[in-house]
Amino acid sequence: MSAFPISRRQLLVAASGAVAAPLAFAQTWPTRPVRLVVAGPAGGSADLVARLVSEPLSKELGQPVIVDNRPGAAGAIAVGELLQAQRDGHTLLVGVNSLVSEIPHIVKLRWDMFKEVRPLAELARGGLVLVGHPSAPGKDLKELVAYAKANPGKLNYASYSPGTLSHVLGLQLNQAAGIQLVHVGYKGSTPALADVMGNHVPLMFDGLATSLPLLKGGKIKAYAVSSPQRAPQLPDVPTFREAGYPQLDALGWMGLWSTPDAPAAAQQRVREATLKVLSDAGVRTRMLDTGFEAGSPRTTEEMAKVLKTDYDRVGGVLQSINFKPE
Template sequence: MTFRIDRRGLAAALAAACVALAAPAALAQAPADKVVRLLVAGPPGGSLDVVSRLLAEGLQKELNQTVVVESRPGAGGAVAVNDLLQAPHDGNTLVVALDALVSEIPHIVKLRIDMAKEVRPLVELARGGIVLVGNPSVPAKTLAELVAYVKASPGKVSYASYSAGTISHVMGLQLNKAAGIDMAHVGYKGTPPALVDLMGGHVPLMFAGIPNAVPLIKTGKIVPYAVSLPQRSPNLPNVPTFAELGYPQLEALVWIGLFTTPDVPAAAQTRMRDATLKVMAQPATRERLREFGLDAGQPRTADELTKSLRADHERVGAVLKSIDFKPE
């Protein structure tokens, strides 16, 4: 999974019982001649693309409709959202994007639209987290040792993020404040170049997406210190959470969502949400997500997801404001 934003390029239950009983009838009346379009706010081959194709495969069977996946990378998701807004608002065109679409992008890039008002999250498809990793040459094997090492060299130890203004940047700022240390930030244009420099020793630390880091951790090319998830990652069971180590403020989820527009008819939103939840709950789908380093999303309601995005947007904004960060 690549939690990547190109700054220059500028991105509860499954259903109540009564809804569940009504779903088969709704699906049976699906307009088979209508094509469902999943607009992916990321490049082909990335995590958003992989999750979208898993979803498309299942939706095609559930909805009895043709489902196509269309890559729409650029502008941190704004390109995909622009296409969504121009399409008929009938529920058959949706965007697959990171939660950063609403929580981070508005702080990073000057947009002509208000993401929080233009899009509505329907379903949390998959979730992951961030892991603090280091080059093996760093003389610290635990987070406590790392904090002591950084304190001994204030301003001389740097950390990489996959893009300035993103959660991988913000988490470093939060650790600085919580631990009383002074790591310098080095922003990159995506995860791959940052990991290359990390392995090469050009930057000693990085806050990286767990799926990207797991293969390198398992081969010993980088060393993990802590993960941002509420519980330990099944992919890194021996790596503690930040909360376990005394830094609960560094708990953070990164999730992939299915987004629509708020004005899509409620019945169409319910139909798509119910079908999507059914697909994502299938054991085979969950296993394929796990193989890719992701956990299945939780069946949070659209209102719960909206509330979460609003809270994350405010939290990220407050941290960035503290360093006088300005959007491009």
């Protein structure tokens, strides 16, 4: 027993101090500019979303929010930049969910992504769209599948990178429809779309953000979207579920990430400020213009659960074709 007994009043004072400390930290944080490390090049999807939210987020946090593009190595360079930075919440990552759910299946990383990064907020979301050259077979998915069944192995489809959802959805369509689309992997949407427009590869599973301008210009056509509901930007394009392939339900989302060991109060402040930004009608409208919908207010725990489900799904499909990481 202690020679100096602690009174009930002292315990209450200590407890109130423990509660007040994080609150005071949250009120004074950030103390310098916040850096958004973007897992993608300037002009890419992650960059567009980061720049869309950076200015209103700066107003909410009371400090400049700086966009820092670190493309390359399937997002691993950006993740490394986050992990090497001071763990005080002033450096955050903007990147797609595939950094956790897909990339570990594709590239041999030196980190366990489920332990090294933590999703704070879902910034934007959207499904993939199966697009094709205007002369590609079929006016809709039913006719395309019929042609593919009659001509096994004669239709190619592009992905923006082997092992990603853009690749996996084609494999799932093959399995679900009993067809043999042949995969052609690229390094990014831009070169893949260029070959689709040139009719070198007739089909591609792509993100709406990069395909939308070409769809509006009539340079490519759309068969179906992977989102559970029709994309607001393409109200006449059915979902894969509507077309009879619920297996292809899939949403990609852009997240704002931190390291788990950043101060909890800083993480919470960033999350609350971000959700406020995303609730703004003007931000939501501009998000639609980029090809995304504003992210949902899912909790970190809910996002982590979805990441694990998607990780297992992608891994199972890739294992079925003996896909090996680089």
